[in-house]
Amino acid sequence: MSHTIILGAGLIGAALAYRLTQTGERVTVIEAGLPAGAASGRSFGWINASFSLNEAHFALRVAGMAAHRRLAADLPGLHHETGCLWWEELGPAFHATADRLQAAGYPLQRLTRAGALAAEPALARPPDEALLFPTEAWVDPAALTHALLAASGALVLTGLAARPDAGDGGICGVETPLGPVAADRVVLATGTATPGLLEPLGLSLPMLHRPGLMLRTRPVGLRLRRILAAPEQEVRQDETGRLYAPAAAYHQSDTGQNLADPVGQARETLARIAGLLGLPGLVAEVVTHAERPVPGDGLPVVGPVEAVPGLWLAVLHSGVTLAAIVAEALAAEITGQGEEPLLAPLRPARLVG
Numbered sequence: 001m002s003h004t005i006i007l008g009a010g011l012i013g014a015a016l017a018y019r020l021t022q023t024g025e026r027v028t029v030i031e032a033g034l035p036a037g038a039a040s041g042r043s044f045g046w047i048n049a050s051f052s053l054n055e056a057h058f059a060l061r062v063a064g065m066a067a068h069r070r071l072a073a074d075l076p077g078l079h080h081e082t083g084c085l086w087w088e089e090l091g092p093a094f095h096a097t098a099d100r101l102q103a104a105g106y107p108l109q110r111l112t113r114a115g116a117l118a119a120e121p122a123l124a125r126p127p128d129e130a131l132l133f134p135t136e137a138w139v140d141p142a143a144l145t146h147a148l149l150a151a152s153g154a155l156v157l158t159g160l161a162a163r164p165d166a167g168d169g170g171i172c173g174v175e176t177p178l179g180p181v182a183a184d185r186v187v188l189a190t191g192t193a194t195p196g197l198l199e200p201l202g203l204s205l206p207m208l209h210r211p212g213l214m215l216r217t218r219p220v221g222l223r224l225r226r227i228l229a230a231p232e233q234e235v236r237q238d239e240t241g242r243l244y245a246p247a248a249a250y251h252q253s254d255t256g257q258n259l260a261d262p263v264g265q266a267r268e269t270l271a272r273i274a275g276l277l278g279l280p281g282l283v284a285e286v287v288t289h290a291e292r293p294v295p296g297d298g299l300p301v302v303g304p305v306e307a308v309p310g311l312w313l314a315v316l317h318s319g320v321t322l323a324a325i326v327a328e329a330l331a332a333e334i335t336g337q338g339e340e341p342l343l344a345p346l347r348p349a350r351l352v353g
């Protein structure tokens, strides 16, 4: 049995630890802070393929949705397949998206205003037309991270920053402030910290600066049936009645880099939710800030680093949608069960130099 160290206990590291230990591999997860303490604990948690960057990315996201259902069979109660009511784009763009997704076989229903209101009675101002994506879902990424780590057979070390240790033959383990830990391979599931861990190895990984704010309200009496993706605001609700909303509309393709005045942004986000749902008196409970781990071309970076045998990367945005499929595929590849064609366009070699 070989020994794999996963650096990073966000959702990606936790999902990989879960799938990898199922193969019989010995796994140690080393986390600098607390599990889900970075992007994973501050995410909207929407699992979808209605947003994608290209056809291969769409196929990966569809596979990601199916992989989440397999995970949900193992860990029930965490995957909420509520569907999403979507009218984020309007006019010709709305119809282009509907036609593209329908042609690709993505489950959707085209709804009139009455249909939209029936799908989501909580809407104060239903749109004239909307799409219902019935298979889209949400998870609480922090809860899922903790559940995956607990269900995995991995040893989890927290509060310990580590870095990969490589000699002439490749990876020999990691260096920690407590000394070295030997391993046959190291997977960096370290999100935005990854470039800094590659640098001492003489490698670089360009990443985009994509900060995000997530707002959570105090519980409200109203019950949302769906994830809502309106032009002005995305919002979902958890089982406690709290509403979650990114401060940027259409946050998945958000390229904004300026989060100045987070208090003002929170106030404006609350006002947009209040208008969407006709809910006066909404109160923000917490606003979180996180950097999205977005590689330079926007697509995931997943797989072995050719220049350093034994070093693997799993660095990605839309990591909630993709965690389950990336974990399945990487676990299979690491244990020699063959390459996953879906990962072919995502290899580190295209960006790591």
Ligand SMILES: Cc1cc2nc3c(=O)[nH]c(=O)nc-3n(C[C@H](O)[C@H](O)[C@H](O)COP(=O)(O)OP(=O)(O)OC[C@H]3O[C@@H](n4cnc5c(N)ncnc54)[C@H](O)[C@@H]3O)c2cc1C
Pocket (backbone or CB within 6 Å): 007, 008, 009, 010, 011, 012, 013, 030, 031, 032, 033, 034, 035, 036, 037, 038, 039, 040, 041, 042, 043, 044, 045, 046, 047, 141, 160, 161, 162, 163, 189, 190, 191, 192, 193, 197, 211, 212, 213, 214, 246, 251, 290, 291, 292, 293, 314, 315, 316, 317, 318, 319, 320, 321, 322
């Ligand atoms: C505002 C916002 C909204 C989002 N919404 C969605 C969404 O709706 N759907 C979706 O699919 N995705 C969404 N995402 C993206 C998604 O949250 C991320 O892609 C995903 O959480 C990345 O998980 P990760 O485990 O790779 O990274 P992280 O959760 O950032 O975890 C990396 C971990 O590595 C640890 N680490 C770093 N350096 C070291 C070291 N040297 N040693 C040990 N540990 C180390 C860190 O402490 C951290 O815990 C959103 C992100 C943000 C910020």
